[in-house]
Amino acid sequence: TPVTPVTPVAPVTPVDPVTPVAPVTPVAPVTPVAPVTPVAPVTPVDPVTPVTPVAPVTPVTPVTPVAPVTPVGPVGPVTPVTPVAPVTPVTPVEPVTPVAPVAPVTPV
DSSP: OOOOOOOOOOOOOOOOOOOOOOOOOOOOOOOOOOOOOOOOOOOOOOOOOOOOOOOOOOOOOOOOOOOOOOOOOOOOOOOOOOOOOOOOOOOOOOOOOOOOOOOOOOOO
8 A cells, every 4th residue: 555645744833831820919908997987966046036137325414423522510508598487387368357438538
């Protein structure tokens, strides 16, 4: 049997050297997020009471100065009071006798 001729093998292309893979940097652990504190409800503000206006101030009347006091001179000695003599009782008056009417004078 005739021998089949051998097909020549193509030359092997050299393989490029494998570039080493850089080591993987480990990922830092994730810090857990703190829970959100709920905001307290806003207290409503009381309404502002309106200010009552102040009445105008009445001007003060100026004070009239007091006249200076004249000093009193020294007091002299007190004269003693003479005692009053006792009152003599009054004698009752006799009743008056009525006078008789005078007769008219006859001309001379």
